Amino acid sequence: MKDSMKRFQRRIVRGAILKSALAALIIACGVLLVTALASWIAGFRAGIWLALGLFAVSFAGSALLFYFLKYRPSAREVAREIDAIGLEERLITMMELEGDTSYLAKLQREDTEKALRTADHTLIKVAASVALCVAVGASAILGVGALTVDSLYVAGVIPSGVAYAASLEEEREFSCGYTVEKKGGKIYFLTEEGIGDEVKESISVTKGENAPAVIAVPDEGYVFTGWSDGLYDPVRQDEGVAKNIRVRATFAEVDALGDLLDDGQDGDGGDSDNSLPVDSEDAPPQDPQRPTNPANGSGDAHDNSNQQVNDGQTYYGDQYGDAYDDAMGRLGDGSNIPGDLQGGVSGYLDSIGKGGSEGGESGGGN
Numbered sequence: 001m002k003d004s005m006k007r008f009q010r011r012i013v014r015g016a017i018l019k020s021a022l023a024a025l026i027i028a029c030g031v032l033l034v035t036a037l038a039s040w041i042a043g044f045r046a047g048i049w050l051a052l053g054l055f056a057v058s059f060a061g062s063a064l065l066f067y068f069l070k071y072r073p074s075a076r077e078v079a080r081e082i083d084a085i086g087l088e089e090r091l092i093t094m095m096e097l098e099g100d101t102s103y104l105a106k107l108q109r110e111d112t113e114k115a116l117r118t119a120d121h122t123l124i125k126v127a128a129s130v131a132l133c134v135a136v137g138a139s140a141i142l143g144v145g146a147l148t149v150d151s152l153y154v155a156g157v158i159p160s161g162v163a164y165a166a167s168l169e170e171e172r173e174f175s176c177g178y179t180v181e182k183k184g185g186k187i188y189f190l191t192e193e194g195i196g197d198e199v200k201e202s203i204s205v206t207k208g209e210n211a212p213a214v215i216a217v218p219d220e221g222y223v224f225t226g227w228s229d230g231l232y233d234p235v236r237q238d239e240g241v242a243k244n245i246r247v248r249a250t251f252a253e254v255d256a257l258g259d260l261l262d263d264g265q266d267g268d269g270g271d272s273d274n275s276l277p278v279d280s281e282d283a284p285p286q287d288p289q290r291p292t293n294p295a296n297g298s299g300d301a302h303d304n305s306n307q308q309v310n311d312g313q314t315y316y317g318d319q320y321g322d323a324y325d326d327a328m329g330r331l332g333d334g335s336n337i338p339g340d341l342q343g344g345v346s347g348y349l350d351s352i353g354k355g356g357s358e359g360g361e362s363g364g365g366n
Contacts, residue, residue, distance in 0.1 A: 184251025
């Protein structure tokens with residue numbers, strides 16, 4: 001009888017060994033995951049060998065424990081599995097009648113042995129459950145992934161976990177770029193002493209800090225018309241920088257602005273509340289060739305209608321002088337202007353004024 005059962009028992013034991021190995025593999029991959037990650041985080045370069053060694057030891061030990069404590073089949077479990085392939089509980093009945101010397105018990109044992117000889121032992125499957133296979137696959141992916149990360153660190157491809165975490169804590173720098181759209185002026189740094197060097201390249205600013213103050217200064221014959229992000233003050237200082245900044249300063253020719261004003265007053269729909277009728281005899285002579293710099297001392301600058309403001313008869317260069325004196329007086333009082341920018345604003349006024357000549361052009365055009 002025992003000889004007839006050996007071929008069935010061997011397949012059942014193989015299945016138990018397979019299940020033990022798969023269960024042990026889950027444990028070993030968990031050990032591999034923890035050890036490899038710990039070695040990578042701590043920057044322990046020999047950790048990869050430690051992880052592989054612990055993987056092998058934990059696999060062998062766990063496999064033995066799982067087999068002898070969980071999956072090793074008992075005699076009754078072997079009998080049940082054999083009966084399940086078509087012996088209709090003959091083996092279980094035989095085990096229950098073990099030691100019985102009656103004629104019926106003898107006939108039952110002979111019938112069971114005959115059924116064993118004719119039964120197909122390959123019907124007993126050497127397989128594991130789907131849940132166990134899925135668990136093994138997931139643990140293997142995690143373990144191999146951790147080992148790969150640790151291997152990349154040992155090879156110098158990636159930093160250690162501590163170094164990587166430290167890099168994330170470092171303050172990030174952003175770039176602030178101030179450029180000029182087309183032509184018409186330049187951008188300068190604005191310091192406490194006044195206008196500084198020209199801004200020629202992007203400025204690196206630490207996250208959360210303020211960018212340096214800059215100022216857009218128009219060239220002769222141009223006026224500043226605004227920044228590309230909608231700001232119209234030529235002086236700007238971006239505060240609490242949290243992203244890369246790219247803005248452009250725009251400038252327009254003074255004569256081009258005058259042409260736009262003329263277009264708004266000429267034609268059918270060009271009436272304006274600011275236009276005043278003037279008798280043709282009293283109208284100032286118009287020079288078809290307008291000077292590019294109306295404040296450069298040319299004889300007809302005061303009489304050119306394009307250079308008049310307010311009532312159409314006041315030369316804007318005279319108005320600029322009053323406005324300049326008023327602004328300088330406010331700088332002296334320090335009202336509403338931070339102390340660290342007073343010098344810069346003063347320098348800006350001087351640069352566009354130039355004694356009240358060229359400044360008249362820039363200030364009036366705007």
